[in-house]
Amino acid sequence: MTRMNNRSLESTQRRLLLAASIPGVVMLLTIMIREAYSGYLVALVALLFTALIGYCALTISRRLNYQLDTLTNLVEAMANDDFSMRGKRFGKDDALNHLIDIINGLSESMNQQRLEVRQQQYLLSKVINNIDVGIIAFDAKEQLSFINNTAARLLDIDLAESQGWSSKRLTLNELSIESILSCPQNGVIEWQFPTRSGKFQIRQERYFENGQPQFLLFITDVSQLLRGEEYKAWQNLLRVVSHEINNTLTPIASLSQVLRQLLPVEPEFRDVDDGLKIIEERAGNLKTFVESYRKLTTLPNADKQILDVAEIIKKLLPLFEHRQIELVSSKPAVLPIDPVLMEQLLINVLKNADEAMPEDLGAIAISWQFRNQYLIIEITDEGPGISNPDNLFVPFYTTKPHGTGIGLTLCRQIAEAHDGYFVLENRTDGKGGRVRITLPGRER
Incomplete structure (x- = not known):
């Protein structure tokens, strides 16, 4: 289509140049004939003017077509998302050169905008795939349209083997999470996913894409957060209880041991000895219990x-x-x-x-x-x-x-x-x- 338009434009340029040049040449040749100039001279002048007109027509046509082809290539490149091409100015300042400058500026601006959008998309992709929240998007047919790494791990979907989420058009029912949608909005539920179970907060958001309703599912594992609060409560309780228990158990165990040593060996004191032995053993077991509890709540930080x-x-x-x-x-x-x-x-x-x-x-x-x-x-x-x-x-x-x-x-x-x-x-x-x-x- 572009070449046909160029040929049509070239034909128009030639016709206009001929229309502007022929009347003057005809008048000159007419005058020369009336003045009885030599026929050879008239033929020579006619030949020279014809060659000059042809040369001018060809030069103007090539120059104009070059600029128009440049503009066409620039616009086609921009239409194909290629903003790397730039037009070259030709000759003095004129309307076409000014148009080339405008298109060059537009291409540079669009290239910069595309670069910024790609950087934002890359940043957003990194955040989505590294955030500890499962994100799943479904289209109007309840087919999977996007899933991030956290959700893929929960649902045991291997993104590497499936070459990305776009090739796995799974449905809510196939993912076995259809019943999640009936859960209270922003509520915390107990749920068994393929890779782990626990308490999860479920949130739903709806949006439109190309006029079609879509919805997002956000799955947040709050089990570890709740356990962290429990551990803090245990630690606060343990600081108080362990101190009091240890201060009480130590003298009980020591006194029981001393009393057993002071008891006579006679048979009538055997029941007393057995009772003191039980007190000593239970005090030791309770102290071991408190020490185990303390170790459980004071896990050292991982030295990776x-x-x-x-x-x-x-x-x-x-x-x-x-x-x-x-x-x-x-x-x-x-x-x-x-x-x-x-x-x-x-x-x-x-x-x-x-x-x-x-x-x-x-x-x-x-x-x-x-x-x-x-x-x-x-x-x-x-x-x-x-x-x-x-x-x-x-x-x-x-x-x-x-x-x-x-x-x-x-x-x-x-x-x-x-x-x-x-x-x-x-x-x-x-x-x-x-x-x-x-x-x-x-x-x-």
Whole structure:
């Protein structure tokens, strides 16, 4: 279309130039003929004027077409979102050169605006994908149109394998979160997602895109925040109670021991000795209980170092030589962790898995993989599974004869000290339990 327009314009230019030049040439030739000039001279003058007119027409046409082609290319480039091209001025200041200057300025302005928009989009994308709030967008057909990293981890969607959220047109029903929409707005609910459960705040927002209604779903995990407030309350209570209890238990235990030593060995004092022994033992147990409670609420801050979790796991295997342990993964898993706390976490998990099975039956499987900017460690056993999941993380609740009831709570605290998550659940692919430890980090 552009070339056809250029040819039409060239034809018009030639016709106008000929229309302006021919009358003068005809008059000159007429005068020369009337004045009886030589026929050869008249022919020569006619030939020269024809050549001059043709040259002028060609020069003007090329110059004008060059400027028009330049303007056309600039506008087409801008229409195709290419703002890198600039027009070159030609000759003196005129209307076309002034138009080229305006288009150059417009292209520069639009290029700057596009750069600013891209920078804002990049910043917004970084914020959305790193914020600890799950964000999911659905279109009018309730199909997934956007999901950030936090929501993808909650719903166990691998963005890397699916080549981004745009290729997974999942619906609310397929994501198994349709019933969330009926929850109270801004309310806190107990919910079981594929990767973890807990208390979540659900918010919904509606908007329009191209005239079609869309809606956003915001999912905020408030479990850790609530537990943080509980820990603070425990610590404040413990400061008061532990001091008073220890000040009372120490003299009780000491006096009981002294009285037992002063008692005669006669049989009639045996009941008194047994009573004093019980008092001494109960005082010691209560003191141990308070000390365990204090340790639970005073977990040290994580001193993170860049280490390979896979090597830490392999280093712990000799502690459980009697148990068959399969390492499903073999790749390095390098990320910032506290080696002391991480060893404690892994030992607790492996010890629980080992004690959940008979000595001569059952195996433990350990796997790890990077997914959505997190390292996911899974440890499974072949024991009876979890019989009372509601009390898993209740401090000092235990089903073991000699258990303390703080192991799982400590494991969760260690994972959260690394900005991660700790989940314990029954296996869906067989009998036994599964521990999932999620830690922030990227594959190196």
